[in-house]
Amino acid sequence: MAKKIGVLVELDYCVGCSACQLACQDYYQLPVTETYMRCFLGKPDVVDGRHEMFMSPYAYRLDKCANCLEKEEGNAPCAAICISKALHVGELEEMKQLADTTEGHLALYR
Incomplete structure (x- = not known):
């Protein structure tokens, strides 16, 4: 059975530079208009002094991600x-454990 891969993002530290997106694009030699990873830089609107919740009708799955892990010996x-060390890629169980021991706002994709 194939390993399940997880991507953990520490949202408090991500600066939105898109270097991860460009590294993935470069690794797979994709055209400028295509990528397997996209950074969403939108901010929620403020309603009555509070941030509105952002919802998406799409379930984000890693269906093209982490094919590079085995080739690069675990170094995605x-x-x-x-640059901010906010992005972690590895086996899903390892990413879950890291999330359990990391404080702040996190996003775990699997």
């Missing part, structure tokens, strides 16, 4: 280039 190019 997107995580390696992250």
Whole structure:
């Protein structure tokens, strides 16, 4: 059975530079108009002094991600280039454990 991969983002530290997106695009030699990873830089609107909740009708899955992990001996190019070290890629169970021991706002994709 194939390993399940997880991507953990520490949202408090991500600066939205898109270096991870470009590293992935470069690794797979994709055209400028295509990528397997996209950074969403939108901010929620403020209603009555509070941030509105952002909801998406789409379930985000890693269906193209982490094919590079085995080739790069566990060092995903997107995580390696992250200037704030906010991006972590690895086996799903390891990412869950990291999330359990990390404080702040997190997003775990699987």
